[in-house]
Amino acid sequence: MQYLQYIKPAITADTSTLSAANLAGRRIEAGAFSHSQWLRLCYIERQLLWERRLTTTMLMETFGISRPQAQKDIKLYQRLAPKATKPYQLGIPYHQPTEGFEPVLLSGEDLQWQSIENYAPPSAGHATEIPMLKRRHNLPVLARLLSAIEHQRSIEAVIATMSSPKGRGRRLTPTAVAFVNNRYHVRAFCWDHMGYRDFLIGRFMSNPKVVKAPRSVKDWGENAPAFERCNGVPPEVDTEWKQMIELELKPNPHLSDEQQSLIVSDYELDQGGAWKRITLRKPLIGYFLVDNRIPSSKVEYDVAVQDNPKAWPVFAYITYSNRPAHEVGFKSD
Structure with a gap:
């Protein structure tokens, strides 16, 4: 990068x-x-x-x-x-x-x-480069999110998602930022869904504003919203983010032996007699699979097995098991 x-x-x-x-x-x-x-x-x-x-x-x-x-x-x-x-x-x-x-x-x-x-x-005339599509970034938003993480603040912002393309207000407690290929995500506790989600920083339609938790919720009574009831502190720890999972990368076993040998050479999958391994945080595994043309869902896995194995040259498994990596899954918004 x-x-x-x-x-x-x-x-x-x-x-x-x-x-x-x-x-x-x-x-x-x-x-x-x-x-x-x-x-x-x-x-x-x-x-x-x-x-x-x-x-x-x-x-x-x-x-x-x-x-x-x-x-x-x-x-x-x-x-x-x-x-x-x-x-x-x-x-x-x-x-x-x-x-x-x-x-x-x-x-x-x-x-x-x-x-x-x-x-x-x-x-040079004998060399060329194919352009990559760039995702829109928002540097001021990124800076404010990093500041919110550092100072343990909660924020409010209008964010567009595939389910809400026009954008809607969200209240988040950001915890980490991850760079995925050509885009930045913020990992945050979403007070709407009461769980940890990933949000594309380029889809923030307004600058985040710090939200301070109230000192008392007595005026709310039993109808206090979750953020006020929890005093702005997420009620659960992001255990998935802390969970590190090791993946083992192999050539698609449904290719011919010669094709598998070629893929091993192309992607340098042979690491001294063992398969190449990579360790990732659990919520980032799905992004890794998508960006590296590795089956990231059961549908893609079935296609790679039955219909078009050449289009999916590399498979990823949870190390020490035959469990495909796509089964781990991830949540995004």
Whole structure:
């Protein structure tokens, strides 16, 4: 996964002239900085977004720069995004993002997670690249959800789903974010369904707003809604998210021996005489199957067995059993 997408240069003024006022309402762009400084500023924002902390040492070790240069970069970022970091707090040896932190450098079109460099596809005449369909992302929503998880907040937002394509209000207590191929999901306790569900972040139609649990439900009586009755704390632990399941990957046994050998080579399924294995959280198994063209339902499994095994070259089983992985299932919304 890539972490930042470059934006066509637009701001060319000296960085000393950039202020919160003249940057309001527009994304800060790479053309305003040297290439190396732009990477460091984006790294600062990456740390605040994902790690929820930033130290001078992180910058020094990642980019091989001096402490004065790292401190200078942090101060520059704080001028560009004055509402991004909390004021210095005695006893906390790192910079923290504010609860309302939103990125001003990173692009929402390609929400990158790990790397801090963006490489263009090859442009030689003998090489080409097939484009991937991109899912819509919402970077401000992602930032607010990560903040809600960090501070253990519940939120309200209008969210579209396949069952409610126009969107409807939901009250959620988010607990984790997962990146699945080209899209982000938030794992949350849904107070409508009274259970943990997955929601596509790109389908949030409004920015999440923090909902504070009431201090008392006496005025509600016996008719108190679940959120108020539980004081905003999910009544159950997300045991499925904590459950790690190991899968064993094999070629479709309904292919010929020669075809199976080819699939083993294609997907590097032979791991020193044993089948390739992968460990996932239980709710993420369904996504893994779909994105890797592995039967993710009984219907697909039956087709792969009886009708068209070539279209489903790899099967996944729960390790130490013949149970197909699709039987584990997952819930999404």
